[in-house]
Amino acid sequence: MSPEARFERELEQLRHDSNAAIQFLYAWISFHACAGIDAKIRRGINLTPLFWNTSLGALQTSLFIALGRIFDRNPKSHSLDRLLREAIQHPTIFSKMALAKRKAKQSPGATWINGYVKDAHIPSRTDFRHLRGTRRRRERFTKRHTRRFDTRSLHIVVSFLGRSLMSCSPRQTFMSCSDLRYP
16 A cells, blocks of 8 residues: 555544544533523433433543544554654655645646645645644643543633634533433
C-alpha cells in the first residue's frame, strides 16, 4: 500500500472515531439540556430512571472508548499519533506535485489546479512535529480533567477544545448524571 493510501486510511479512521466521540458527547449533553428545561420530559424520565441511567452510562463509556482510540499511543493502533507519524515519515504526500495529482483526479480537466497548487502551503516535518506536541498537551489536559467524569470537568474540557455547546446555561446543560431523578 502506498504511503498516500495509508495516510488516507488513517485519516478516514480518525474522522470516524472523532465523529463517534462527538455524537456520544452531544447526545449526553442534549439529554441533560432537554431534561433540565422541560418538566414533562423530567416526569417521563422519572418513570424509568434505570433505563435512562443505563443509556447515559453507555454514552459515557462509548465516548471514552472513542477518545481512547483517538489518543492511543500504540504504534499499531489507528490513532492521531499514527496519522502524524505517517505524515512525518512520508512528507512527499504533501508535495505540490502530489497535491496537483489529487486535485486532477478529483476534478479532471480543471484549469484552476495550477494556480491552486502554486499558492498552496506545503507542510514541513517541523509543522507535523508541532502538531504532535499540541496533541500531547491536549491529551494531558483531557486526561487530567476526565479522570472523574463530572459535569465541571466535562465543561472545562469542552470549553478548552473551543466548542460552543448551546444556548442553555451550564447549570441547565451539565446536570449530574449520578442520579437522574429530577425534582
